[in-house]
Amino acid sequence: xKRHLLGAALAVVCSSSFASGLYQSIFVAAExxxxxxxxxxxxxxxxxxxxxxxxxxxxxxxxRDTAKLFSIGFRPFRNIAFDxxxxxxxxxxxxxxxxGARASLDVDGFTVGGDILLPAYRQxxxxxxxGLFHWNADATAHTDYGVGRDSxxxxxxxxxxxxxxxxxxxxxxxSYTRYAVDDDHINVASAGLQxxxxxx
Numbered sequence: 001x002k003r004h005l006l007g008a009a010l011a012v013v014c015s016s017s018f019a020s021g022l023y024q025s026i027f028v029a030a031e032x033x034x035x036x037x038x039x040x041x042x043x044x045x046x047x048x049x050x051x052x053x054x055x056x057x058x059x060x061x062x063x064r065d066t067a068k069l070f071s072i073g074f075r076p077f078r079n080i081a082f083d084x085x086x087x088x089x090x091x092x093x094x095x096x097x098x099x100g101a102r103a104s105l106d107v108d109g110f111t112v113g114g115d116i117l118l119p120a121y122r123q124x125x126x127x128x129x130x131g132l133f134h135w136n137a138d139a140t141a142h143t144d145y146g147v148g149r150d151s152x153x154x155x156x157x158x159x160x161x162x163x164x165x166x167x168x169x170x171x172x173x174x175s176y177t178r179y180a181v182d183d184d185h186i187n188v189a190s191a192g193l194q195x196x197x198x199x200x
Contacts, residue, residue, distance in 0.1 A: 024077075025075050025199055027081070027194055027197065028072050028194070029194040031067075031173060031175065033188055036187045037063040037184070041059045041061055045057065058098065062094075065091050069085060069086075069192070070085055070087075071086075071111070081114065085110065086108070086109075089107040099143070100143065101142060104140050105139045107136070112134075115129045123166055123167065128160070129159070131157070133180065135153060137152050137181065139152075156180035158178065162174050171195075173194040174191040175188075175189075175191075176190075
């Protein structure tokens with residue numbers, strides 16, 4: 001009886017320590033990837049009335065740019081984590097050939113959210129993430145008459161999914177995230193590293 005109780009107690013202690021080492025942890029992550037602004041040239045066309053009637057100027061947009069993501073978080077349980085982070089979603093660049101003008105929109109901001117993690121196979125885990133994106137957008141327009149600037153900010157949701165693969169502390173991370181920015185969306189495919197610091 002005593003042997004069984006001691007064995008059971010030892011198993012509980014060991015399993016608790018093992019779970020704490022792997023699952024209860026603080027983590028940092030960094031990713032780099034491609035941001036794709038979900039807009040088309042027709043969405044960005046300009047209609048300007050110069051007094052003789054409205055003229056529509058077509059847009060030539062480059063909707064893709066480099067995205068950089070950084071986060072720090074806490075994983076209290078095996079399947080749940082929370083994080084805060086910073087997302088630089090690059091720029092949307094637009095040319096208006098008929099108008100002799102060009103414009104750009106830079107978007108970045110801070111995130112706070114949660115992850116659901118699902119161990120899949122050995123060192124592979126899948127995750128889904130959702131949270132709030134506090135974004136800031138800076139617009140700059142260049143014409144023959146000068147430079148114009150404007151800015152806006154807001155809070156909108158983000159949602160994404162991805163996977164982790166690697167050793168217990170250092171893992172390769174890849175994800176796809178869709179950020180809402182007012183009435184538009186920016187899709188980001190990214191990859192990087194995530195490191196866990198066990199909490200004992």
